[in-house]
Amino acid sequence: MISFSGVAKRYPGGHEALQEVSCAIAGGEFAFVAGHSGAGKSTLLKLIAAIERPSAGAVLVAGQNVGALSRAAVPYLRRNLGLVFQDQKLLYDRSVFDNVMLPLAFGELSPREAARRARAALDKVGLLERERAHPVQLSGGEQQRLAIARAVVNRPSILLADEPTANLDAAAAGAILGIFAAFNQVGVTVLVATHDESLMARFAKRVLRLDHGRLAAGAQVAA
Amino acid sequence: MRAWLRQHRRALGAAARKLAAQRSGALLGALAIGIALALPAGGYALLANLRALAGGAQLEPRLTLYLRMEAPRAEAEALRARLSADPRVREARLVTREQALAELAGTEGLAQVVAALKRNPLPDAVALRARQADPALLERLARELRTLPIVQYVQADAAWARRLAAIAGIARFGVALLAALLAFGLVAVTFSTIRLQILTQRAEIEVSRLVGATDAFIRRPFYYLGLLQGLAGGLVALALLWGGLQGLNLQVAELAESYGSGFRLAFLAPGDALAVVAFAAFLGWLGAFMSVSRHLRDI
Numbered sequence: 208m209i210s211f212s213g214v215a216k217r218y219p220g221g222h223e224a225l226q227e228v229s230c231a232i233a234g235g236e237f238a239f240v241a242g243h244s245g246a247g248k249s250t251l252l253k254l255i256a257a258i259e260r261p262s263a264g265a266v267l268v269a270g271q272n273v274g275a276l277s278r279a280a281v282p283y284l285r286r287n288l289g290l291v292f293q294d295q296k297l298l299y300d301r302s303v304f305d306n307v308m309l310p311l312a313f314g315e316l317s318p319r320e321a322a323r324r325a326r327a328a329l330d331k332v333g334l335l336e337r338e339r340a341h342p343v344q345l346s347g348g349e350q351q352r353l354a355i356a357r358a359v360v361n362r363p364s365i366l367l368a369d370e371p372t373a374n375l376d377a378a379a380a381g382a383i384l385g386i387f388a389a390f391n392q393v394g395v396t397v398l399v400a401t402h403d404e405s406l407m408a409r410f411a412k413r414v415l416r417l418d419h420g421r422l423a424a425g426a427q428v429a430a
Numbered sequence: 431m432r433a434w435l436r437q438h439r440r441a442l443g444a445a446a447r448k449l450a451a452q453r454s455g456a457l458l459g460a461l462a463i464g465i466a467l468a469l470p471a472g473g474y475a476l477l478a479n480l481r482a483l484a485g486g487a488q489l490e491p492r493l494t495l496y497l498r499m500e501a502p503r504a505e506a507e508a509l510r511a512r513l514s515a516d517p518r519v520r521e522a523r524l525v526t527r528e529q530a531l532a533e534l535a536g537t538e539g540l541a542q543v544v545a546a547l548k549r550n551p552l553p554d555a556v557a558l559r560a561r562q563a564d565p566a567l568l569e570r571l572a573r574e575l576r577t578l579p580i581v582q583y584v585q586a587d588a589a590w591a592r593r594l595a596a597i598a599g600i601a602r603f604g605v606a607l608l609a610a611l612l613a614f615g616l617v618a619v620t621f622s623t624i625r626l627q628i629l630t631q632r633a634e635i636e637v638s639r640l641v642g643a644t645d646a647f648i649r650r651p652f653y654y655l656g657l658l659q660g661l662a663g664g665l666v667a668l669a670l671l672w673g674g675l676q677g678l679n680l681q682v683a684e685l686a687e688s689y690g691s692g693f694r695l696a697f698l699a700p701g702d703a704l705a706v707v708a709f710a711a712f713l714g715w716l717g718a719f720m721s722v723s724r725h726l727r728d729i
Contacts, residue, residue: 258640279644286642296637310641312440315433357641 208234208365208396209255214264216250216420223420224250228264230415230426232398234364237391238425239407240400242417248400251417252367255398256288257281268365286310289358289395293370295350297342303329303353304338310361328360329353332386348379355386359395366390368399372406384410437647445654448627449662459623459659463616463710464666470609471671471698471706477601478702479695491560491568495575496553496583505580506554513558518571522558530555553582565595613713616663620656620717621724627655628725635729645726652722653715660714664707672697 210231216224225247232238240248253259254266257273266273268284276284297306307328311321329335332352334345342350351371358366366387372380384399384406391397401407407414415425449456497506506524513522530552535544560568572586628635635648675695686693698706 256640282639282642282644282647284642285640288642290640296633296640298634298637300634309638312638313437313643313647318436361642 210267212265214261217262226420228422234396235394237397238413240415246417247420249369252369252400286361287363289363289366291354291358291368291371293373295354299342303340307356307360328356332356348375351383365396441650442654444651445658449658460662460666462619463663466612466615467667467710468670470605471667473605475698491563493558493572494585495556495581497580498582499553501580510556520559520561525555525557527552527554616713617717620714621721624652624656624718624721625725649722653718656714656718657711661711664710
């Protein structure tokens with residue numbers, strides 16, 4: 208589903224975020240991307256979503272070379288990806304429901320069908336009762352769940368999460384990972400970047416370990 | 431197709447809500463645009479009125495042939511008949527010296543002067559209207575008629591007409607120049623309005639991009655915002671112009687009545703009024719287009 212071959216990313220200014228990264232994530236897999244802060248976890252996820260482009264090598268998503276996509280083609284790639292960020296990127300000027308509706312605004316769905324989908328997504332993360340609330344009225348864990356609802360409302364085949372539990376206590380973090388696991392159960396490929404070792408231990412999935420931009424472990428699927 | 435229409439409707443709705451939400455800001459923007467546009471639109475309206483006023487009399491291609499005092503009436507009549515048959519002449523009319531005197535006596539304030547005259551000092555005259563308004567043709571016709579022995583003097587309105595046309599041309603150019611300058615101003619107003627709007631919606635634009643919104647989808651509401659602001663500005667301009675003309679007409683009516691005329695300044699013709707609004711809407715869109723192209727790249 209996702210493959211990196213000889214990927215390097217150098218940011219303007221010379222910082223080498225990733226070097227010679229080669230790995231593959233199969234469709235329907237659940238994997239962690241681990242490493243110290245600055246190891247290149249975020250960059251790895253950004254390359255998949257074409258938020259950044261590789262300096263060398265190729266990133267393939269569903270057979271498409273993401274690094275070579277034209278600017279006009281990027282939105283269509285992203286509609287097939289669910290993105291969850293550490294800082295959620297919620298819109299605070301509108302309700303929980305309207306936040307989830309955002310990715311459906313440019314789809315082909317009728318308003319009625321879109322609303323139905325948005326409620327289904329909120330239901331899956333346990334926020335259906337709070338649809339009229341505003342993001343500021345939600346707890347940290349609830350805000351992250353809202354971000355997940357927005358990420359999955361378009362029914363993406365790949366879910367990417369960058370430090371989704373960084374600001375949460377262990378219980379809330381466990382709940383978030385539980386939601387990811389549930390989506391993975393129904394066939395969604397899930398890639399979670401985290402530095403929380405205890406969380407990775409609890410979920411016992413494959414771990415792609417980055418160290419100073421190089422893939423230190425997990426390049427191959429564990430037997 | 432339905433989805434496409436729905437997206438446009440949604441973008442238009444979003445733009446209208448934005449405009450309504452920042453009521454005072456949008457109102458001020460529309461007012462600025464309206465005032466800027468009212469000036470050239472007003473100039474245009476005044477010119478159109480001037481043309482209507484002047485066109486009635488002076489701009490018609492007329493020549494007046496004053497005949498020699500001793501010319502017999504029969505010869506005058508023969509000249510009139512010959513000119514009537516001339517293909518360049520639309521109409522030739524004999525104004526006898528008696529008629530001319532009576533007309534003069536009818537003019538206010540001159541009755542006593544005419545009464546004091548011992549004899550009629552006026553000659554017979556032939557008033558003619560040419561078929562073509564071209565001043566050069568008129569001039570040539572006048573020169574030709576001047577050579578006739580029976581004709582004492584040919585008065586051509588051509589020079590007058592040419593001068594007036596030149597003045598009107600300069601005025602039109604001035605109005606066009608003013609319109610062009612203010613159009614730049616209008617584009618600048620929308621440019622900065624949209625820039626502010628983009629800045630306040632930065633988060634929304636950023637998130638929309640991340641969840642797969644196309645550039646077209648993100649740009650659309652801003653285009654509509656610019657279009658609506660321009661449209662509102664155009665309507666304000668028309669309202670200002672209408673109000674201004676009403677005010678002026680109070681004065682004009684008084685002046686016109688003293689000349690025994692019912693003349694009033696007319697509002698723009700429906701087509702012209704529509705053109706003002708359409709032009710304003712186009713400029714609003716253009717400002718939005720430039721602003722969006724310039725500022726969305728940075729987000």
